[in-house]
Amino acid sequence: MKAWQRDSRTRPFVHGRARIHRQVVTEAESFAKHQKRVKATFGRNVRDLRLSLKLSQADLADDAGIRRALVSEVERGEANPTLDSIVRIALALDVEPAELLSVGR
Secondary structure, three states: OOHHHHOHHHOEEEEOOEEEEHHHHHHHHHHHHHHHHHHHHHHHHHHHHHHHOOOOHHHHHHHHOOOHHHHHHHHOOOOOOOHHHHHHHHHHHOOOHHHHHOOOO
16 A cells, blocks of 8 residues: 555545645745745845835845845845845834734834
8 A cells, every 4th residue: 555545634636647636735835926926025024124214226235235126126026145145235224124024014
């Protein structure tokens, strides 16, 4: 008996020829949606703070010591910045890193 046959929570369903575990797909989709929402919130907060300080993307990038392209990608919610980059951006904007991740800032 296969492992997936013993555990009813992870029974696979067949999509084409590949067996996909329903639980894994659900968790992956949930993670992707959550990740997208966090990236969007982070980018929106960075952009709002940058504009309130009347900084260009290039100015923020210079102050933070990161690439201007990264600032642009972050603001569009496309980048997956490292913790180092998040801290650098927060320091350049004179806020705590957690403030950049909070909803309804």
